[in-house]
Amino acid sequence: MSTISFSTAQLKKEAERLFCHLKSLSWSYDDCLTYAPLTLEINTLKRQRHAVLLAHSYQTPDIVYGVADFTGDSYGLSVEAKKTDASVIVFCGVRFMAETAKILNPKKRVLLPAPDAGCSLADSITAADVRILKKKHPGVPVVCYVNTAAEVKAESDVCVTSANALKIIEALQGKKIIFIPDKLMAANLAMLTHKEIISWNGTCVVHERFDVAQLRAQRHEHPGLKILAHSECNSDIMKEADLMGGTTDILRTVKNSRDRDFMIVTECGLVDRLRSEFPEKRFLGTCNLCPFMKKNTLRNIRQVLLKPRKDQVVEIPETVRKKAERALERMFELNK
Ligand code: SF4
The missing domain is CATH 3.40.50.10800 (NadA-like)
Incomplete structure (x- = not known):
């Protein structure tokens, strides 16, 4: 039940706005009218709390077109998270993305509607695993895909996204790199670079x-x-x-x-x-669904804006955050 009442005219206007975006996805005007009270309420709550809502492109269309302020990939959203002047960032994606927002903009309150939204890649490696790899290959730079936990980024030399991985690998000194955690992306990069790539065993389940x-x-x-x-x-x-x-x-x-x-x-x-x-x-053709990304819903977005639970507020120990920030800042520098 909505905490705010809207007039029939406001609901119809909102339904028309949603229908413009969603009709090509086979949503009817009546479907949009059903969703209108919730999207209007969330957008009002965002204004009241001075919140910005960042949504990954893998979110459902009701989130992307109903309530998101910015939609994009991990890199684009981390740029938005870094420069926003909103007091609160609601992150509709998975945990490592919300952590990245907190690493880059630590004074903001970062809220994750679905705190159990993990990622098979991020969950495949720990900071202790990275320390073992570094011991085994001393002096070899650790390039970490952005799909990793804050603690793993903190042990790495530089972060990359799928869009800039090759450019950054080529910009690094030396003939060898450690690339974590995606073994398939590592194999794809190996076809495009002369550098030797030492990889980890992670994969994306999607x-x-x-x-x-x-x-x-x-x-x-x-x-x-x-x-x-x-x-x-x-x-x-x-x-x-x-x-x-x-x-x-x-x-x-x-x-x-x-x-x-x-x-x-x-x-x-x-x-x-x-x-x-x-x-x-x-x-x-076909596509595949990410079970983690789909844990965000309009209902848990509304709830996190009304009264976030402790597990929905992203916190990172400052020592870890500072080290992880260095790896992310190096990515921004090398990607210029
Ligand atoms: S699509 Fe793959 S890489 Fe992206 S969050 Fe889901 S499991 Fe992780």
Whole structure:
């Protein structure tokens, strides 16, 4: 039950706003009218609490188009988190992303509606594992994918995202690097660099499930199809795809391309975003859902704004935060 009342005119206006974005995803006007009280309430609560809501592109469309102030990839959202002047950051993504916001902007209150939103990559490695790797390979720089806990970033030399990993690896001194934790992304990077890559055994449960046979079947059925794949997929997929990159690379490619038919090999949230923003294009084939990303809902966003529980407030010990911040700042420097 809403804590704020809205007039019929306000509800209809909100339903029309939602319908503009969601009709290409088969939402009816009546569906939008059902959601309108909740999105209006959340947007009012955000203003009252001076909060900004950052949403990863894998969030559901009601979050992306109903209540998000910024939607993007890990890198874009960390830039927004760093520069926001809001007092509160509500992070609709997974835990490591909310931690990154807190690392970069420690004075802000960072709220995570779904505190149990983990990530199979981030959960595959601990700070103790990184210390063992460093002991085994002394002097080799540790490059850590942003999908890691704050403690793991604190043990690393530099962070990277899928969009800037290659550029940053190439900018580092020496012929060898330790790349953690994604073994599939490490193998994909190894095809593009001359550096020797020592990898870890982590995988993304969403991207490792794609099979190259699915891509070939779609290409056979739709000649001229462009296949855009996330760099967390395996190397066979990369060899078949027309583009390997992060979510922002995929969005940019669709936007700038004259092609009409695409297969997007990543999480379904991005495919929904593309269907909403490019209704004249066709998105074929299957996508996979991330069970962690989908733990955020309009209901827990409303609850976290009304009265956050202790486990929804992101806290990081200052010693860990400072060391993790160094690895992130080095990424920003090298990515200029
Ligand atoms: S999609 Fe994969 S990498 Fe992204 S949060 Fe989900 S499990 Fe982690």
